[in-house]
Amino acid sequence: MKILVTGAAGFIGFYVCKVLLNNGHDVVGLDNINDYYDIGLKYARLNELGVKKTDASIFKILCKSSYSSKFSFVRMHLEDREVLPELFANEKFDVVCNLAAQAGVRYSLENPESYVDSNLVGFLNILECCRHFKIKHLVYASSSSVYGLNKKIPFSTEDNVDYPISLYAATKKSNELMAHTYSHLFKIPTTGLRFFTVYGPWGRPDMAMFLFTDAILKNKPIKVFNHGNMERDFTFIDDIVEGVVRIIEKQPTERIKNNELYKLYNIGNNNSVKLLDFIKEIETNLKIEAKKDMLPMQPGDVERTWANVDALINDYNYSPNTSIKDGVKSFIDWFKVYYN
Numbered sequence: 001m002k003i004l005v006t007g008a009a010g011f012i013g014f015y016v017c018k019v020l021l022n023n024g025h026d027v028v029g030l031d032n033i034n035d036y037y038d039i040g041l042k043y044a045r046l047n048e049l050g051v052k053k054t055d056a057s058i059f060k061i062l063c064k065s066s067y068s069s070k071f072s073f074v075r076m077h078l079e080d081r082e083v084l085p086e087l088f089a090n091e092k093f094d095v096v097c098n099l100a101a102q103a104g105v106r107y108s109l110e111n112p113e114s115y116v117d118s119n120l121v122g123f124l125n126i127l128e129c130c131r132h133f134k135i136k137h138l139v140y141a142s143s144s145s146v147y148g149l150n151k152k153i154p155f156s157t158e159d160n161v162d163y164p165i166s167l168y169a170a171t172k173k174s175n176e177l178m179a180h181t182y183s184h185l186f187k188i189p190t191t192g193l194r195f196f197t198v199y200g201p202w203g204r205p206d207m208a209m210f211l212f213t214d215a216i217l218k219n220k221p222i223k224v225f226n227h228g229n230m231e232r233d234f235t236f237i238d239d240i241v242e243g244v245v246r247i248i249e250k251q252p253t254e255r256i257k258n259n260e261l262y263k264l265y266n267i268g269n270n271n272s273v274k275l276l277d278f279i280k281e282i283e284t285n286l287k288i289e290a291k292k293d294m295l296p297m298q299p300g301d302v303e304r305t306w307a308n309v310d311a312l313i314n315d316y317n318y319s320p321n322t323s324i325k326d327g328v329k330s331f332i333d334w335f336k337v338y339y340n
């Protein structure tokens with residue numbers, strides 16, 4: 001298949017490209033390489049995919065990869081309504097995997113505009129291209145944050161998610177609604193994936209795993225919100241990517257036949273880990289005890305997440321199997337080498 005992966009310089013997108021290429025697909029990666037976090041890390045991920053920084057930094061030029069003849073990369077803004085259709089017209093994608101977005105809950109309190117630009121305008125442009133260029137399947141990222149302050153656990157896609165508590169979550173919920181509309185009106189098979197706290201090597205510098213490891217190694221205090229009374233369904237990157245790739249590779253023929261064009265799944269580890277246990281695992285690996293700043297809850301944050309992933313197990317034989325112990329070790333091994 002020929003697949004467009006947006007957010008290809010990002011944490012999850014980078015891995016998805018790699019696995020799709022290893023499985024023999026033609027892949028075009030797209031990313032605007034914004035500076036929400038260290039762009040050095042984004043270029044380093046692209047470098048792993050055989051794309052040089054000098055090539056990747058130029059906008060709107062498709063550049064080749066030395067890693068695979070089946071990969072090319074283009075730096076582009078999703079919200080660029082003029083250029084995105086040109087890319088679709090030239091490349092004739094079968095499947096689109098939209099992972100590009102302005103991520104992060106806390107940043108959406110400071111910079112709401114970037115969420116509207118990337119996650120709403122950008123996503124609309126993706127939908128419009130899927131519509132006009134007859135894309136066979138759109139797979140896109142949603143988020144566990146749509147569950148807001150829901151108390152019933154584990155979270156199920158059957159639960160009501162009408163009460164987001166951050167603009168980030170509101171844009172992700174909006175994506176699901178927009179996808180539903182396009183599936184209904186234009187018969188586009190769409191699959192939304194609510195990711196649950198993804199971690200692992202090449203992970204995001206704005207997320208807990210990275211922030212904690214970095215601070216502990218620098219002998220600085222770590223910020224522990226809600227006085228540590230938090231739980232997360234931490235999901236290791238390999239488990240996430242395996243799920244995403246399975247969904248991309250399964251043609252939605254049955255779904256079209258059964259008129260199930262719109263689908264939504266949780267993709268998590270199906271387990272909730274206490275934040276303090278997660279920190280303990282990092283401390284054990286680093287052999288350093290963290291200095292902890294116990295702080296109140298941050299606005300927009302939720303206390304607990306836990307994914308019910310039964311539907312993904314049933315439909316795609318999804319089987320997340322990386323323990324926190326192995327996952328944390330894998331991240332820290334990478335961190336020590338990457339940051340010397």
Ligand SMILES: NC(=O)c1ccc[n+]([C@@H]2O[C@H](COP(=O)([O-])OP(=O)(O)OC[C@H]3O[C@@H](n4cnc5c(N)ncnc54)[C@H](O)[C@@H]3O)[C@@H](O)[C@H]2O)c1
Pocket residue numbers: 006007008009010011012013030031032033034042076077078079098099100101102103104117118119122141142143144194195196197198199204
């Ligand atoms: N990592 C997680 O734990 C997690 C949890 C829930 C949901 N998600 C979602 O999964 C997706 C991937 O997340 P990630 O962790 O890899 O984040 P990431 O920030 O590492 O990757 C996103 C990439 O998209 C690019 N991008 C942002 N806006 C763009 C735009 N307008 N045009 C083109 N490129 C743009 C960024 O430069 C970045 O490289 C996102 O949609 C995110 O909201 C992630």
